[in-house]
Structure formats: structure tokens, C-alpha cells
Amino acid sequence: MCALLLLAATIGQQHSIELTVTSPLPSGKVPMDPVIDFAKIIRQRGIPGVLDPNSIDVVNLTTGEVIPHARTDDFAYGDKGRIEWVIRDPQHKRYLIRFQTSKKRPPLLPQPYVPMIGNGDLLRYNAGEPRPIALVYHSGLVDLTGDGKPDLVGCWNYSYRPGDPWSGIVCYPRVGSSTEFQFGDLVRVRYVPDESSRDFKHFDHQVYMWCDFVDLNRDGKVDIVYSPQTEAAVRFYLNSGLRDDGGMPIFVAEGSMEIPGWPVRTTDIDGDGDIDIVSGNGSRNSATGVVSNVTLYRNSADSGWPMKLDKGTAAELGTSPCFFDVYGDGLRDVVCLTSDPSDPGLNGFHVGWKKRLGKEKFRYGPTRLLSGVNSKVSQPRILAAVNDGAQRGILVGGNVYQTVSLFVPRDTKESDQSESDKSLHPRFRLFGEAVSRSAVMSLSDQATPFVCDWDNDGDRDLLVGGGYGWPRIVINHGTNLRPAYGRAQLIRSQGKPIRFLRNQILGAPKCWHDMGYPFPAFVRWDDDQLPDLIVPNETNRIFWYKNTGTLSKPQFGRQRQVIVDSYPDSGEKRTQTAQLVAKSPHVYPADKAQPFYWRTGAAFGDFNGDGLTDIVQRAWSKYSFTRFLRYRDKSGELRLRTERTLKAGGKQFHGARVNVVDWNGDGKQDIVYSAATNKRGSDTVFLVLNRGTNAEPQYDEAKPLRHFGKPIYITRHGPHPWAGDFDNDGKPDLICYTEWSVYPFYTHAALTMQERPKYILSQPATSNED
16 A cells, blocks of 8 residues: 555656766757656656556756757657757856656657757647648558557658658647547557568558558458568568557568559458458659559458459559448549649649449449548548548548548438439548647648748748749748747739649640749849749749738739840740650750759849849759849849859869758858759758858859768658757757658757767756755
């Protein structure tokens, strides 16, 4: 009894460990992220219970204030990980990390506020209310955490800071009540090579992958079928029934099977209780233009596992097909994307369905629109069926990969449809859009960032582009020190949303790669005092929109083109460019008739001190940065001329997005640029210091910008950063992005220090001890 009373008395008490920074620190904001092994501390100290990870806080002992902190996702798996905060004053070197224990480890809850650290951590909305979460390759809803609520699962395919997994299978744990569609922070799902091992590994073989969570061996537990893009095979991982220290299932590798095509999806297509396989998804490869054919493989194994597949049946099932009993007759129908001819580009789809025609063969009827869905979601791209649990329906990735919404069959008792209409057009209703109070900002395909004060209220907003053509603005409703972002909003010209698409700009002959890729900037381009919208894009033309509104409420007039002396443009010249593309094996051929290169951002600023806005951008030769200067002709009109090709250490630049910024505070304009690569661990962001003057720059050789001495590598289509002061310490930082547009933030100190700050930890103390 005494032991129980002692345990009750000590559980819930606050314990602490003191951290002292021993390294000299630079001025400005410095990320601090010590690895704290709470399990070891609790064990060595003899503290009863286990860590409550939600109880952790950090105190600045110089000021006595509790300061905002973040946790790395290591705490989803156990009690050891990095606690992150920002040191704002180099003289503040003593901190107290406090925590409590509990009898049983509680679920890891999302933090109500996650500060910007600058360690490659991702920008979050931090809006104080739920915001959308995006999981581009979502595959379903299954209860992985064991709390009875289905979690959102799928694949997340990007590394964005040194030491992180390359890619992986992930889970967003469900939080709140079962009637809400709210989720916590992303957790990476792991596996072990065999059941006796605890050498946990990530699913990070490749960039692009697919997974499904199904019960392969009919033991009542969800297993994993994993489909890496280039392996022409699927890998199987069985659920051991055991859990790791964070409460996630332990999956065990269980062999593979060769399957041509990608992605490979698994479901019970024929309704016999076995898991069948679907290869291909009917979509066009964004790199090659090749359409992925769909093949259905029936599993004929007596017990369902191990699988025994037939030779396969080719089928025309639309794009992103999944299988769900839409009609209500016990047969799995096809739910798919079908073309929306009113929406040009590569994202014009509606959600449709095909009725299963009989049980014996894979035969399906014509495509009909899925009633109740298309009026609630725009630009759908990925579908996944939820065939188990209380909330069965269709997960729809909408707004070109920015949202995930669940649609469930409408209760026939509530439906106002006639009986004949119900049978022909079953109706669905929106159950909810996946949201989180700690949501990471994720804004679709390659939404390049440009930080600006859009509404002239003194804080930093985020102007972004996007592969599908729409530039958008994300308004900061908070402050520079504590941003709180709204949802991305479309930008309008003369009342209509601005959108860029290659074929609309260049005309015939049309190109299959009809994307937009705007790289918007908000700078003063004409003679008034209002910043205008300037937009490099997918093509090798740059356009701009005059701000006809006010400083606090921008509005934009018609589209205009940025013209460089000696490079006039016309409808005929655009046709010539389109013809050049049609004859080229690549969609971005060298075009000497144009001054700019394709699909690349530009730097804008006064580069020669004459008060006019100039441009630095990749020229037609792809790998050179060229400076274009504004000037006034004899009549006083503003014009643009090619001034010079820039070189680093006498050598030609070999990079993509360029920034012109005073990196070291000497008043000279330096260059920060990116150079994407597919090689793991390679440098991708580079700094070139100007040793000359702004008017006559002389650039050093390029040197990599690294995170505490380690290369910054983003898995694909990145990092292409914006460079400038983001954290308000007067020094330029980096906002990078990935293909599916989450935004890693690197502060100046993390980019210039060769190693993390060193520190020592004291012995832990308990709050009621003398």
C-alpha cells in the first residue's frame, strides 16, 4: 500500500534537467535542438512511470520565461528525440527542460503552437484553428494507433533536412471525437527485417511509392503492401501484433512479388474475401507523358495468403481507380477520375463511377458522375476507397493535392431522391475535410515561395506559385514573430483568377506537358509606388500585372509581357517556339529567339543603384545567369536591356532559381542559388559572395550553404529557395520547398555555423526535492 501511495504521489510531479550551452554563439537567432533521452533519465533517476511527451516544456533560466519549443517526430516512436527552440540572445545559455511521467504513455497530441526554429523544420499554419492537411498519396483510413479511430495513411515521398528518411509510409493519427475529421502530426511507419529484430527501418527505398493497408493473411490485423515505382514488384509486411515504444504496430518484412506497372494497389475486387491486385492507375507520367495502363490480377490462393495471381486482365477504368460498393448490391464498383473538358491543363477531372456488371468477370458499365461529390471538391487527383470500419466511403484528394476529403454514402432515409434516381445515381455526402490544429502548410505541386508584405500591414505573407498554373497568396494574420496563416487564395486579374498554362501562352502545336509553374514576385515594376505582380512561368516568357488597387488591397489589371530589347515577341514567334518544342525530345529546348529560360524563377531588385527594378534570371542557354537592367529611353519610357552574363570565380553558373541578396551584411549584393540533383547527400544550395561593387560585381567561386555543416538535400524538384530575412533578426534565411510544396525553413545561423551548439546536461531534479 505504501508503495502504491508513493507511486501516486510521484506520478504527475514535474521533473527537470538543466542544459547549459558551452559554445560561443553568433548574434541573431540560433536553433537549439539537443537530443534528450528521457527514458534513460527516468531509468537512471528511478523516477516512477513513463514519459508523458505532452508535458515537456522549456524555461529560459536567464529570463525565467517558458519559451515555445518543438519536438521532432522521434517521440512518436519512443522517449528519445530532439527538443527544439530558438536562442534569441547569445548571452542566454542556461535552460531548464521540464517533464512529467504517467503510469501509461499517453497518445502524442499535436502542439497547439509550433514555433519556427530554422532547422529545416516545416512552416505551419499555426492559425489557432484547424487547417487542411495534405497527403498526396493517401491510401485509406485504418486504425494503426489502436484507439479505435481510423487514422489517415499513405506515402510521403520527400526528405527535406539532413538526417531525415528519404521518403516513407506515414500515418496521421486521428484525434478528437469520431465525428470529427481531425488529425495529429505525421508519423512515419517503420518495419523490422524479421520478427526477432528491433532494428527499425523506414520505407525509403525510392522517391515515388504507393502502399495499401489490408489484411493479407486474414488474422484480423492490417498488413502493408508496398509498391516502389521502379522495382516492378511489391513488397509485403505482416503486422506482428506487437507495438513499438510509441504505440505504433511493428511490421515484419515478408517477401516480395514481381508485378509490372505502377502504382500497385491491393483490395478485394471480386468480393471473395481475398486480396487482389490492381497494377497501374490510368494517369499520365509527368516526366515522360506515358499513360499507365490498368491490369487486374485475381488472387486464387485457397487461403488467400501467400498470394497466387492469375495472368491478369487489362481494363479501361479511368484514372486513379479504386473499388467500392457504390450501387449497394454487394459488388465492388469502380470509382475513378473522369475527364472534365471545361478545365484545361493536366488536372481537369471529375469523380465518377462504373457499375460492376456481374460477379464472375471484371466487367464494368459506362462512367457516370458520382453524385454529391463534384459540387463539394475541386480539381480531384487521387482517390482511395475505405471499405472497412464505421466510416466507409471514398477519400478524395482535391484542389490539386492540397486537401483530403471523405465522402460517405448518403443515408437513403434522409435522401430526397426518387427510387429510380437512387438506383441509377447513388448519392454521397461530405463527411469531412482532413484538418489539424498543427497542420503543416502544403500547397500542391512545386508552389515556389516569395515572401512579401502583400497587404502592407507590417508582417510577412507568402506568395506562391504552383505547377498547375495558379499563383496564390497566403495571408499572415499574426505577426512576424508569431505568424498565423490563412488558407491560400487565388489572385485575380480584372476579376478572373490568374492562371498560366503552356498551351494557352504558346498556342499550337499543343504540348502534352500543359503545366503552368508560375514563379510569382511582388515588386514595383512601373512608375507608381505600388508593387506589381511579375510572373516567370512554365514558358520562356515573363508576364506582369499592374497593381491598380492600393498598398493594403492590391488589385490587378490585364496581363502584360516583359519585353527585352532585341527580343520582340508576337503570335508568330510563340508559334515558332511551340513548333520547336514539338520537334524536340525535351519539353524545354534551347530557344535562342528568347532571352529567358523555361520554368525558372528570377531575382528582382535595383542592382545598379539607379532606383529601377532589374532582373537576374537564367538565360536561354539554361545554365547561365544573366543580368537585365531597366533604363529610360529618350522619350522617358521604361525599357529592359541585356547587360551581362554573370560568372562565379570566372566560371559559368550551373543552377536554377537565383536570389540576389546581401548575405553577409557588407552592403554588396551576393547570389544564392539552387542546383537540384537526384544524388542523395549532395549539396543543392550555393552562395556566391560579391567582392566587387553592385554596379560592377565580381563574384567568388560558389560555396555550398549547409545545415550545421551538412548538405541540404531535398529528394526531388527542390530546394529552389527564397532568400531573405524571415525570422526578423536582420539576417537572410532560406525558405525552401519540395515537389509537393511543404516549406523547410533554415535560419541564417544554422547555415553559417559549421556545427550545432555544444551543451552539457545536469543531473535531473524533481520539483519537490530540497
